Amino acid sequence: xxxxxxxxxxxxxxxxxxxxxxxxxxxxxxxxxxxxxxxxxxxxxxxxxxxxxxxxxxxxxxxxxxxxxxxxxxxxxxxxxxxxxxxxxxxxxxxxxxxxxxxxxxxxxxxxxxxxxxxxxxxxxxxxxxxxxxxxxxxxxxxxxxxxxxxxxxxxxxxxxxxxxxxxxxxxxxxxxxxxxxxxxxxxxxxxxxxxxxxxxxxxxxxxxxxxxxxxxxxxxxxxxxxxxxxxxxxxxxxxxxxxxxxxxxxxxxxxxxxxxxx
Amino acid sequence: xxxxxxxxxxxxxxxxxxxxxxxxxxxxxxxxxxxxxxxxxxxxxxxxxxxxxxxxxxxxxxxxxxxxxxxxxxxxxxxxxxxxxxxxxxxxxxxxxxxxxxxxxxxxxxxxxxxxxxxxxxxxxxxxxxxxxxxxxxxxxxxxxxxxxxxxxxxxxxxxxxxxxxxxxxxxxxxxxxxxxxxxxxxxxxxxxxxxxxxxxxxxxxxxxxxxxxxxxxxxxxxxxxxxxxxxxxxxxxxxxxxxxxxxxxxxxxxxxxxxxxxxxxxxxxxxxxxxxxxxxxxxxxxxxxxxxxxxxxxxxxxxxxxxxxxxxxxxxxxxxxxxxxxxxxxxxxxxxxxxxxxxxxxxxxxxxxxxxxxxxxxxxxxxxxxxxxxxxxxxxxxxxxxxxxxxxxxxxxxxxxxxxxxxxxxxxxxxxxxxxxxxxxxxxxxxxxxxxxxxxxxx
Ligand code: SF4
Ligand code: SF4
Numbered sequence: 001x002x003x004x005x006x007x008x009x010x011x012x013x014x015x016x017x018x019x020x021x022x023x024x025x026x027x028x029x030x031x032x033x034x035x036x037x038x039x040x041x042x043x044x045x046x047x048x049x050x051x052x053x054x055x056x057x058x059x060x061x062x063x064x065x066x067x068x069x070x071x072x073x074x075x076x077x078x079x080x081x082x083x084x085x086x087x088x089x090x091x092x093x094x095x096x097x098x099x100x101x102x103x104x105x106x107x108x109x110x111x112x113x114x115x116x117x118x119x120x121x122x123x124x125x126x127x128x129x130x131x132x133x134x135x136x137x138x139x140x141x142x143x144x145x146x147x148x149x150x151x152x153x154x155x156x157x158x159x160x161x162x163x164x165x166x167x168x169x170x171x172x173x174x175x176x177x178x179x180x181x182x183x184x185x186x187x188x189x190x191x192x193x194x195x196x197x198x199x200x201x202x203x204x205x206x207x208x209x210x211x212x213x214x215x216x217x218x219x220x221x222x223x224x225x226x227x228x229x230x231x232x233x234x235x236x237x238x239x240x241x242x243x244x245x246x247x248x249x250x251x252x253x254x255x256x257x258x259x260x261x262x263x
Numbered sequence: 264x265x266x267x268x269x270x271x272x273x274x275x276x277x278x279x280x281x282x283x284x285x286x287x288x289x290x291x292x293x294x295x296x297x298x299x300x301x302x303x304x305x306x307x308x309x310x311x312x313x314x315x316x317x318x319x320x321x322x323x324x325x326x327x328x329x330x331x332x333x334x335x336x337x338x339x340x341x342x343x344x345x346x347x348x349x350x351x352x353x354x355x356x357x358x359x360x361x362x363x364x365x366x367x368x369x370x371x372x373x374x375x376x377x378x379x380x381x382x383x384x385x386x387x388x389x390x391x392x393x394x395x396x397x398x399x400x401x402x403x404x405x406x407x408x409x410x411x412x413x414x415x416x417x418x419x420x421x422x423x424x425x426x427x428x429x430x431x432x433x434x435x436x437x438x439x440x441x442x443x444x445x446x447x448x449x450x451x452x453x454x455x456x457x458x459x460x461x462x463x464x465x466x467x468x469x470x471x472x473x474x475x476x477x478x479x480x481x482x483x484x485x486x487x488x489x490x491x492x493x494x495x496x497x498x499x500x501x502x503x504x505x506x507x508x509x510x511x512x513x514x515x516x517x518x519x520x521x522x523x524x525x526x527x528x529x530x531x532x533x534x535x536x537x538x539x540x541x542x543x544x545x546x547x548x549x550x551x552x553x554x555x556x557x558x559x560x561x562x563x564x565x566x567x568x569x570x571x572x573x574x575x576x577x578x579x580x581x582x583x584x585x586x587x588x589x590x591x592x593x594x595x596x597x598x599x600x601x602x603x604x605x606x607x608x609x610x611x612x613x614x615x616x617x618x619x620x621x622x623x624x625x626x627x628x629x630x631x632x633x634x635x636x637x638x639x640x641x642x643x644x645x646x647x648x649x650x651x652x653x654x655x656x657x658x659x660x661x662x663x664x665x666x667x668x669x670x671x672x673x674x675x676x677x678x679x680x681x682x683x684x685x686x687x688x689x690x691x692x693x694x695x696x697x698x699x700x701x702x703x704x705x706x707x
Contacts, residue, residue, distance in 0.1 A: 002705070002706050003701075003702055003703060003704060003705055003706055004701045004702060004704055004706050005702070006698040006701060006702055008695075025697075027685040027686055027687065029697070030685070030689075030693075030694045030695070030696075030697055031685060031687055031689045031693070031694070036697040039697050040697065040700065040701045043698070043701055044701065044706075047706060048706070055695075055698075057694065057695040057698070058691060058692060058694045058695050060694060061684035061685070061691075062680055062684055062685050062686060064680070066676060066680075066686050067676070067677060067680055067686075068520055069520070069637050069656070069659070070659060070663060070669060070673045070676070070677070071552065071656070071659035071660040071661070071662055071663030071664065071669060072663045072664065072669070072673075072677055073523050073526045073551070073552075073660055073663075073664060074526055074529070074530065074664065075677055075680055075681060077523075077526050077527055077530040078530055078533070078534070078681075079680065079684065081527075081530055081531065081534055081536065082534065085534075085536075104516070104518040104519070107516075108515070108516050108518055108519035109519055109520060109522065112522035112527075113522065113527060154636070154637075154638035154639055154640070155518050158517055158518075158638065158639040158640065158642075158643050159516060159517045159518025159519075159639055160516050160517075160518055161516070185643050186325075186579065186640075186643075187640075188581055188584075188640075189581040189636045189638035189640065191581060191636060192636070193636040193637050193638055194635055194636045194637030194638070195673060195676070196636050197686075198672060198673060198675075198676040198686055199633075199670050199672035199673055199676075200672065201585075201587070201634070202582070202587045202588065202589075202630055202633055202634040203586075203587070204582070204585045204586035204587040204634075205585055205586030206585040206586060207585065208581045208582070208584075208585050208636065210585075211581070211584060211585055212581075262707060263706075263707050
């Protein structure tokens with residue numbers, strides 16, 4: 001019997017090897033109870049398809065995104081410079097991550113600090129695998145024909161102009177993709193970006209994730225697809241708040257693909 | 264023939280020119296209260312952006328009906344200004360419709376086009392007045408628009424309507440005079456729109472008609488000059504600043520926050536990393552982040568002067584939509600107001616920036632900037648590529664690094680990150696635990 005492998009960069013280096021891609025897991029991917037399932041699903045896909053990858057494991061640290069956006073540039077750069085030292089030490093060229101915040105920071109902000117890599121969001125990577133025929137979807141899976149809506153995460157969409165890849169991935173599942181009124185460039189934030197994830201919102205009439213969840217529910221979709229750990233948390237909380245967790249599920253793209261592949 | 268009108272005209276032009284010169288210098292100085300920033304790279308891309316966004320109104324068309332009305336006013340503004348050229352030559356030389364003999368029948372066609380545009384402006388301005396004051400579009404009812412900003416918007420619309428009426432009145436009486444064979448007036452073969460006004464004036468004698476025609480002429484040209492001056496005090500400045508503002512757009516990915524090299528030096532020293540060049544002395548460290556307008560870049564301040572207070576940013580802002588105090592439009596208005604205040608103080612020998620006030624605190628509160636999710640909706644929405652987010656983030660940097668005034672929960676997050684390299688309080692040694700389960704699972 002063979003099991004799933006999760007090689008680390010350190011192990012690879014020790015055996016004189018280097019993987020094609022570094023899978024950057026991120027803090028949510030490492031620690032968040034719900035989101036760990038996404039990390040695991042993505043790792044299973046990588047195993048199944050035979051992509052040469054490795055993770056940093058305990059050598060990874062927060063990219064520093066929330067610190068920078070909350071204004072603490074020192075702390076951001078401390079994290080960033082340390083991460084860059086580790087990655088450059090391993091000669092990393094290509095990074096894949098499921099977190100749009102990690103994606104944005106490593107792709108756009110690390111170069112100024114000496115870390116230049118090719119950075120790909122997992123939605124783009126999954127799309128490449130599907131297009132290349134490496135991920136073969138059964139199509140008859142549990143999502144077939146279901147109404148699914150996609151929530152654009154700001155850091156993937158507006159921040160980096162990635163709108164189509166996640167939609168292509170969803171469509172490949174043979175589902176009915178329904179758009180919310182505010183989508184793509186006009187998408188509405190889940191309320192977590194800019195370090196909002198880590199504090200209570202300022203006083204207002206409503207929480208942002210509730211507003212967004214209401215919009216998602218109006219589409220009549222039975223599942224809300226996301227491509228971001230924060231969006232996953234915010235939308236899941238929103239669905240619970242509306243007491244719809246029985247009939248409306250929130251999934252990350254990688255989970256949907258893994259489910260369809262039967263892994 | 265008296266040359267008195269010409270002398271008066273030259274005086275009027277000179278006064279207007281002088282006031283405009285003063286105003287432009289004032290605005291220029293205020294914009295450059297901001298810090299230096301070089302944005303001259305990728306000139307091709309910059310011209311293209313300016314062409315599409317400012318000249319081509321690309322982003323306006325996210326919202327079709329206002330876009331069409333706005334486009335009509337904009338095209339009319341550009342084209343009718345060709346007529347102003349004729350006005351100026353006529354005014355200086357004492358001629359009347361100097362281009363008419365030169366252009367022949369084309370002149371009549373051009374006048375008809377101008378009149379059509381004048382009517383289009385009239386209709387659009389009336390529609391906008393109704394939209395603002397009767398329909399109560401939500402973004403025009405926000406608190407930051409109370410008072411002068413709302414008045415400013417209405418005034419502009421009313422002035423434009425009056426200026427267009429002046430053109431039409433002038434043409435109507437001018438053609439009546441020409442038809443009566445009064446000297447100096449040229450008969451053009453039919454001005455469609457103004458001829459509809461002619462019944463109003465038909466019963467008048469030549470003298471009264473000449474008076475009305477001249478009055479409308481002077482009213483129009485002085486009105487335009489006054490409008491040009493007024494614009495420099497108004498949100499309407501966007502008609503000029505939209506062009507440089509889009510040329511100096513941020514061309515980087517929207518999610519990228521600008522690096523602070525002065526921090527990099529310190530971080531490298533702390534981590535024992537040799538900086539490039541080895542013994543470079545640390546760059547001179549000013550204030551971290553922004554507290555006042557002189558800490559922002561001049562592009563930020565120019566953004567503020569280009570803001571037309573349309574509120575498209577605020578209408579898309581998730582924080583604002585859910586009732587938080589943050590309004591990106593207000594951020595832009597605050598920056599402009601503060602720049603004006605400092606500028607006026609400097610001009611009157613006052614303390615300028617040292618007046619004991621600052622942008623952060625006296626204009627923008629922490630509650631506002633803390634509510635921002637950095638989602639870039641405001642940046643995306645702005646029809647002239649203004650970036651309110653950049654200002655918000657610089658203010659946050661000041662609060663975090665100079666004041667240590669960040670909300671407590673963020674401070675806790677900072678602590679976690681410092682001690683365990685994650686925003687949550689988990690042991691770094693548990694970071695890889697997620698893999699244990701998968702590693703034992705049989706591969707299907
Ligand atoms: S970036 Fe901030 S200010 Fe701009 S729309 Fe988003 S939350 Fe509002
Ligand atoms: S910043 Fe742009 S979108 Fe916002 S009010 Fe000003 S011009 Fe309008």
